[in-house]
Amino acid sequence: MTDPSPRLAGVRSVQATGSGTPWLVALDVDGTILLQDETMSPGVPEAVARLRDGGHHVTIATGRSWMATQRWVEELGIAPEFVVCSNGAVTMRMIQGEWVRWNVETFDPSPVLELLRDRLPDARYMVELGSGQRLYTQQLDDWTLDGGRQVSFEELADEPVSRIVVVSPGHDEDDFHRLVADAGLNEVSYAIGWTAWLDIAPNGVDKGTALERVRTELGLDGDRILVAGDGRNDIGMFGWSRSLGGRAVAMGQAPAEVKDAAGEVTDDVLDGGLARALNSLPAPAQVSAGE
Incomplete structure (x- = not known):
């Protein structure tokens, strides 16, 4: 090697x-x-x-x-x-x-979801609750959704979550980086996965x-x-x-x-x-x- x-x-x-x-x-x-x-x-x-x-x-x-x-x-x-x-x-x-x-670790997803929906209205969203249950707006093959439940966008914010996952067709990692900077996501920790999705965790985690x-x-x-x-x-x-x-x-x-x-x-x-x-x-x- x-x-x-x-x-x-x-x-x-x-x-x-x-x-x-x-x-x-x-x-x-x-x-x-x-x-x-x-x-x-x-x-x-x-x-x-x-x-x-x-x-x-x-x-x-x-x-x-x-x-x-x-x-x-x-x-x-x-x-x-x-x-x-x-x-x-x-x-x-x-x-x-x-x-x-x-x-x-959990956080209130409401402010982040509102910021993202304004900028990515056609994206697919998923949240993971503290219990491990997953709520999602649309199914995606890459997501493991056994026991998950499809809900409206508004229902994603009904209780604290341990993570938010966002996939937006047609957007790549550079787009997500610009989005994060534009939205000012400085009160949560975020990462961009190798399949170009945005994964958001509680601040400092x-x-x-x-x-x-x-x-x-x-x-x-x-x-x-x-x-x-x-x-x-x-x-x-x-x-x-x-x-x-x-x-x-x-x-x-x-x-x-x-x-x-x-x-x-x-x-x-x-x-x-x-x-x-x-x-x-x-x-x-x-x-x-x-x-």
């Missing part, structure tokens, strides 16, 4: 890391674990299994809802105590053999804020963190990990600003970039629970 660092000045390539206590390894899903056809990136199952068997805490940190995430926890064969969903607004925890919504809560609960050292992702919604967790002395790995196909936020850049998802990053962590024999 080629060293990706020359592609972006100032960003180092993935580096091998020595032994030590178990790491918290938090992985984005789309564009990191998964290819666009929802098959896994080359080498990922084997690399994840190696870390899992070595005693590392391997988990997922995704913009997806729990409903769309649980399958991949199972497919990877991991058994984390915590999983971060909905860009940090929802953290699931395994308690006595059952997944529970351990931490849920991102994958990093949720993972800090997880790290504290697990009692893990800050310099034993590795996070990997490819999107703008990963920038928060990159900054969090690096601020604690941990590692942040951007996928090779990530936008320039995402690579800028990371400390390391690996290969594209198509070329097994995540496996390369994971394999730089110590082998199972190098990690001992007593250290």
Whole structure:
């Protein structure tokens, strides 16, 4: 594999890391674990299994809802105590053999929805309630809507939500960036997914804020963190990990600003970039629970 660092000045390539206590390894899903056809990136199952068997805490940190995430926890064969969903607004925890919504952040969606409707009257809207139920104005194939309910636009704002998702046919990421600036969405956290939809979470909430809560609960050292992702919604967790002395790995196909936020850049998802990053962590024999 080629060293990706020359592609972006100032960003180092993935580096091998020595032994030590178990790491918290938090992985984005789309564009990191998964290819666009929802098959896994080359080498990922084997690399994840190696870390899992070595005693590392391997988990997922995704913009997806729990409903769309649980399958991949199972497919990877991991058994984390915590999983971060909905860009940090929802953290699931395994308690006595059952997944529970351990931490849920919500906000009043009314002001944001009104701003967006004025600018995107033909968009498709979905909200996720604190309970996990999804309300939507029109169905979209990319949305996991099992148990969801189609409602009028006005009903979307009837109660607090953990996220708002907006898809507007004919608009791309640049359009969404201009929209966010024009609408002044500075009281919520927002991200633009790899399929060019706008995902809005409570103010000050991102994958990093949720993972800090997880790290504290697990009692893990800050310099034993590795996070990997490819999107703008990963920038928060990159900054969090690096601020604690941990590692942040951007996928090779990530936008320039995402690579800028990371400390390391690996290969594209198509070329097994995540496996390369994971394999730089110590082998199972190098990690001992007593250290």
